[in-house]
Amino acid sequence: MTRTPFRLVPLFVLLSAFCAAAESGPAGFWRLDADSLDSSGNARHAVNHGVRFDAPAPDGMPAARFNGVDAFLEVPAELAPRLGADDFTLSLRVFTEAALDDAPGDLLGKYDPDTRTGVNFSLPTFSGVSNSQPNHRNIHFGVDAAHRGDAWTDCGRPGNAVFVFGFAVHDDSLYAATCEPGERESGHVYRYAGGTAWEDCGSPDGSNAVAALAVHDGRLYAGTSRYDTTGSALDASPNTTPGGAVYRHEGGKEWTFCGRLENPETGAAATMGGMAVFRGELYATTLKQEGFGLYRYLGGEAWEYCGNPGRRVLNPCAFNGALYMVSYDAPGGPFRYDGAGWSYAGGGIHPPIHQDYAFAALGGRLHVSTWPEARVYRMEPGGEWTECGRPGEELETMGMMVYNGKLYTGTLPSSVVYRYGGGRTWTPVGGQLDTAEGKYRRAWSMALYRGKLFCGTLPSGKVFSLEAGLNVTHDRELPPGWRHLAAVRRGNSLALYVDGEPVAEHADPDAPVLDIANGQPLRIGFGAGDYFNGWMRELRVYERALSAEELRGVFGAGGK
16 A cells, blocks of 8 residues: 655745634624624723623624613724724624614724724714704715815705705715795705706695605605795795695605694694604604694604694704704703603703704714804713804804714804814814805705715705715615624725625725724724614624625624
């Protein structure tokens, strides 16, 4: 019998194979089924800040429960995976509920707000952005190294708009609501067609404004209004047709009437003050005194009146178990509605305000924009308020949104957008957006779409956009339940995957490769915006870009 001679494998070959295997595997792997330990072999164990491992997901799957209020995991900076100028992949499974009393929040972040450097990965649901809910259960992945973010692009004027009241992202499209106050005009909804082009989606009724947009149960809803243009120092509108009704978009220019806001106590509404989804149901408010209060949609053409706190309430925002609303009646809001009753949340605001306008969650804290000195305030865990400064010499801060790690707000009278720098510091982003003649110019509405921040103005009724860093968004509603999400950076290209399939990609071949290395920890279930509300398991961080085939394999492995 012939024997095959035994051969010793050189040590460098074994080491090369070992290194290749190590490089191909995850740099960090947190199973999150029983603890926050790293299973990659690299000992990148996370410190637990209130995350529960004894509360399985609704389907019984063991997972980490993040409460959306203050719970997160933290991998110290010295142990965190290296995320610099090289490629990387983020992969995780999340469970979100269909009916939330909060935004889903941020999935993870390793971001330095002082230098605008790092990575952000979140599920944007923004309500109370002035009158509308522009984003609902979308996905955002962004990197930045203080790259650009000061140059606005003119995206055109929807129809004959003088005021872009609000936006909504729905089924991969951006919709804008307008006020068109001419004698033979009415408010419209438009769909962005790219460049400076807008496609007319019709006018739900004869009133001069569509004042609010929101996505609910996979459908686009619009609220109509009789807008008093003199409140923005414009000529009075000859169109006095009342609004105060809600419509559902059926495609094209077709709209279905979904009822009017009215009740025996305050009467029938002619205006719309905002819409948002809370606990899986659609809520709406009014702008003027007629019919003022909060309403809950019951389906068909029916609305339930939820009362009022003695003042007008507008621009509802779901945050940490309650619906917060601003007020245009001095001394302003915010007011808090928990589904059963009302409370006043603005008593500690100082200097005092007359009106407030919009909400945004930054660092897990609710922020509100105000008039008459345009100050922004932050609500602390105990309910007290901290003043966050005044942008320039503005009179009003209006729509606010957290975009790729930073808080932005629009203003009146200059229509300049400002970026928050922490403390009481605000920096103008570019110049004045609306250069039309007039006493007041508003940068009022905002939305996140195609990885960019969009802003709508008055009185020119135009839309502008900018990109800060490099971003990609999935502009469709993420279904509830378990979903596998992956974010891949490959040079100057970012991509998103849902359940193993590619859903969005954005590349900028002309931009420099951004080095996002920073000294911050890796925070899981928390980011620049808000805390994550849901369940998470199987978080992997790779220091390379996984292929589509590899990601399908990770999705199919299902915890193996």
